Amino acid sequence: MTGLRERKKQRTRDALIRASHELFVTRGYDETTIDEITDVVDVSQRTFFRYFSSKEAVAFALQDEVETRFCVAALNRPSQESPAQALRNALTSTWTGAAESVHKVVPMNIHMRMWRLIETTPALLAAHMWRSAEMEDRLTSVIATREGIDTTTDLRPRVLVAQFSGVMRSAGRQWAMTEDITLRAMKITIEKYLDLMGPALDENWSNGESHGDGPSDTQSHSDTRQ
Amino acid sequence: MTGLRERKKQRTRDALIRASHELFVTRGYDETTIDEITDVVDVSQRTFFRYFSSKEAVAFALQDEVETRFCVAALNRPSQESPAQALRNALTSTWTGAAESVHKVVPMNIHMRMWRLIETTPALLAAHMWRSAEMEDRLTSVIATREGIDTTTDLRPRVLVAQFSGVMRSAGRQWAMTEDITLRAMKITIEKYLDLMGPALDENWSNGESHGDGPSDTQSHSDTRQ
DNA sequence: AGATTAATGACAGCGACTGACAATTGACAA
DNA sequence: TTGTCAATTGTCAGTCGCTGTCATTAATCT
Numbered sequence: 001m002t003g004l005r006e007r008k009k010q011r012t013r014d015a016l017i018r019a020s021h022e023l024f025v026t027r028g029y030d031e032t033t034i035d036e037i038t039d040v041v042d043v044s045q046r047t048f049f050r051y052f053s054s055k056e057a058v059a060f061a062l063q064d065e066v067e068t069r070f071c072v073a074a075l076n077r078p079s080q081e082s083p084a085q086a087l088r089n090a091l092t093s094t095w096t097g098a099a100e101s102v103h104k105v106v107p108m109n110i111h112m113r114m115w116r117l118i119e120t121t122p123a124l125l126a127a128h129m130w131r132s133a134e135m136e137d138r139l140t141s142v143i144a145t146r147e148g149i150d151t152t153t154d155l156r157p158r159v160l161v162a163q164f165s166g167v168m169r170s171a172g173r174q175w176a177m178t179e180d181i182t183l184r185a186m187k188i189t190i191e192k193y194l195d196l197m198g199p200a201l202d203e204n205w206s207n208g209e210s211h212g213d214g215p216s217d218t219q220s221h222s223d224t225r226q
Numbered sequence: 227m228t229g230l231r232e233r234k235k236q237r238t239r240d241a242l243i244r245a246s247h248e249l250f251v252t253r254g255y256d257e258t259t260i261d262e263i264t265d266v267v268d269v270s271q272r273t274f275f276r277y278f279s280s281k282e283a284v285a286f287a288l289q290d291e292v293e294t295r296f297c298v299a300a301l302n303r304p305s306q307e308s309p310a311q312a313l314r315n316a317l318t319s320t321w322t323g324a325a326e327s328v329h330k331v332v333p334m335n336i337h338m339r340m341w342r343l344i345e346t347t348p349a350l351l352a353a354h355m356w357r358s359a360e361m362e363d364r365l366t367s368v369i370a371t372r373e374g375i376d377t378t379t380d381l382r383p384r385v386l387v388a389q390f391s392g393v394m395r396s397a398g399r400q401w402a403m404t405e406d407i408t409l410r411a412m413k414i415t416i417e418k419y420l421d422l423m424g425p426a427l428d429e430n431w432s433n434g435e436s437h438g439d440g441p442s443d444t445q446s447h448s449d450t451r452q
Numbered sequence: 453a454g455a456t457t458a459a460t461g462a463c464a465g466c467g468a469c470t471g472a473c474a475a476t477t478g479a480c481a482a
Numbered sequence: 483t484t485g486t487c488a489a490t491t492g493t494c495a496g497t498c499g500c501t502g503t504c505a506t507t508a509a510t511c512t
Contacts, residue, residue, distance in 0.1 A: 044461045082429045129355030160426035166392020200386035203308045
């Protein structure tokens with residue numbers, strides 16, 4: 001059973017996240033000061049920095065959990081799946097579970113707008129990409145473990161992950177520029193991008209056919225989730 | 227002919243770059259104060275911020291030029307080259323030219339150590355990745371222009387560039403962790419990574435053969451530069 | 453209840469960065 | 483050459499993110 005002290009800490013932490021995200025998506029990130037956040041939660045500025053190491057940290061508090069879930073999912077994918085498939089299926093199997101745990105702290109509406117804010121605010125985008133570089137390291141070792149491979153001699157895990165997360169970032173960025181800020185739209189956009197990873201490397205782009213458009217009847221991806 | 231005023235500006239700008247980079251690579255980025263930089267060049271702090279919008283900006287002043295050169299090179303690649311080939315050949319054809327123009331401002335030794343510093347300093351790495359996101363946009367439109375493609379309907383340029391620069395960042399990061407901080411070593415590492423972009427996407431990784439190791443006798447890349 | 457330990461608040465201070473205004477200096481014409 | 487104009491710079495004050503320090507409060511343990 002959790003003590004009172006622990007519960008209290010969890011509450012102020014959640015309150016800080018909720019208050020800051022709410023302020024961020026309404027007022028803007030740069031326009032929101034730490035003092036404004038702590039005024040809402042009614043704690044001192046010093047306390048804020050005891051919970052979050054920086055202003056950016058509170059902005060990414062929820063993304064942290066989502067990413068961790070994704071890594072775990074990738075590691076637990078059935079071993080017969082190819083590395084590329086495993087990454088992709090881990091993604092689709094993470095969508096719903098992550099959304100629920102987020103919703104406990106912040107309304108889904110705000111969380112989605114927060115996601116967009118990250119892509120449109122220079123300071124946050126920089127932090128986002130720094131974090132995704134760390135994520136790449138984690139994912140690389142996940143793939144290497146799956147395949148029983150040494151990362152120093154075989155560079156393929158690194159390269160695959162670099163491509164994968166590069167494309168995911170690009171897709172996320174594109175999604176943030178559309179009007180449809182739903183989780184569903186984000187899902188569709190990302191999958192559309194991932195489908196093109198192979199074709200984009202082809203020697204000849206047949207300029208006649210246009211990729212990535214039209215109704216998403218392209219079922220080029222086999223979802224082997226149970 | 228350039229006026230005295232303009233020359234003077236160029237000189238202080240170069241001096242600021244040289245002084246800051248020298249301090250960065252010796253003392254460290256976070257450990258270097260703007261005041262310490264301006265003390266060396268003997269200008270006021272305010273003047274510094276009139277030349278560079280931020281502390282990070284001066285750290286990336288030289289990378290800016292290199293990246294611009296690369297974009298131009300990509301655009302001017304012969305049209306019979308495939309998009310992926312064009313990117314790759316643009317890279318190899320940029321190496322030397324860029325190095326020369328850099329050397330006019332900062333010794334090559336320091337510039338290479340600066341490159342490593344960027345990869346090892348969190349604040350700089352974040353800035354680097356934010357910049358490379360902007361770079362992706364530029365490159366995407368370059369490829370689209372080359373192929374006569376509309377970026378909104380055909381996503382392949384975006385995806386290709388995302389893969390490409392994702393892998394390049396990964397390679398650059400890896401290189402920064404080695405002892406050999408020469409331009410040659412960086413070149414080799416990056417090309418080794420780029421060679422694996424295709425194979426890493428394959429369904430079956432034949433675990434018997436190890437990719438990315440051994441002597442770089444892998445001539446899987448056709449350099450069609452004149 | 454009293455001792456222990458953790459969480460918090462208050463305060464002072466550093467460094468990055470900005471706005472405003474005065475002082476300086478190169479450019480250009482009379 | 484000199485005087486005017488505009489660009490460049492220095493000074494100063496101030497904001498904001500962030501940290502160290504220390505006293506105070508509040509939860510836990512005995």
